[in-house]
Amino acid sequence: MATPSAPARRAGWLKQLHTWHWISSAMCLIGMILFAITGITLNHASSIEAKPEIVQRQLQLPREILGLVRTSDDANDEKRRLPPSLHAWIAENVSRSFDNDVEAEWSADEIYLAQPRPGGDAWLRIDRRSGAAEYESTDRGWISYLNDLHKGRHTGTAWSWFLDIFAVACLVFCITGLLILKYHATNRPSTWPLVGIGFVLPALLALLLIH
Numbered sequence: 001m002a003t004p005s006a007p008a009r010r011a012g013w014l015k016q017l018h019t020w021h022w023i024s025s026a027m028c029l030i031g032m033i034l035f036a037i038t039g040i041t042l043n044h045a046s047s048i049e050a051k052p053e054i055v056q057r058q059l060q061l062p063r064e065i066l067g068l069v070r071t072s073d074d075a076n077d078e079k080r081r082l083p084p085s086l087h088a089w090i091a092e093n094v095s096r097s098f099d100n101d102v103e104a105e106w107s108a109d110e111i112y113l114a115q116p117r118p119g120g121d122a123w124l125r126i127d128r129r130s131g132a133a134e135y136e137s138t139d140r141g142w143i144s145y146l147n148d149l150h151k152g153r154h155t156g157t158a159w160s161w162f163l164d165i166f167a168v169a170c171l172v173f174c175i176t177g178l179l180i181l182k183y184h185a186t187n188r189p190s191t192w193p194l195v196g197i198g199f200v201l202p203a204l205l206a207l208l209l210i211h
Contacts, residue, residue: 053138057136059135102114
């Protein structure tokens with residue numbers, strides 16, 4: 001069996017690199033557009049004004065649930081999940097649902113339940129003696145929501161996995177692009193100077209202009 005010649009091997013490697021490059025670029029396309037846009041909005045966060053929408057409510061626990069809260073003395077000064085009946089009551093009476101697996105802070109006087117989320121947060125405070133409940137939900141808008149997705153802030157496990165996979169796909173896209181540049185650099189003299197500028201310019205800015 002004849003050994004492939006150097007040009008044939010080169011063509012084979014280049015074909016593989018192009019395949020991986022376009023596959024990774026297709027996977028990264030929407031994510032890179034999103035992250036580029038949110039990179040701009042995060043860089044100019046102080047200039048982009050967002051008026052948060054705040055919803056506040058005063059509630060009162062029904063007698064049967066209040067009795068359950070009062071008798072849960074074993075839950076003082078610790079974090080634990082809410083009783084199912086209390087969680088069901090909250091789901092029926094507030095505009096923002098709280099996850100079942102969110103743990104509340106129990107003390108001798110009150111129960112405090114918080115659920116931060118991308119672009120906002122919500123919390124509920126319950127007086128264990130009177131049953132008075134105070135609820136507040138804050139929505140900071142779509143820009144804040146997308147910015148938090150960019151940072152992976154309060155986004156959960158699934159989004160965290162997505163960010164890791166997206167980062168790997170971006171690395172494949174960049175590395176295959178660099179190798180493709182290497183193959184074409186012989187016929188394109190400006191290739192390595194441009195790559196060098198892409199490295200040197202941010203390094204100089206970081207060293208000389210960031211204090």
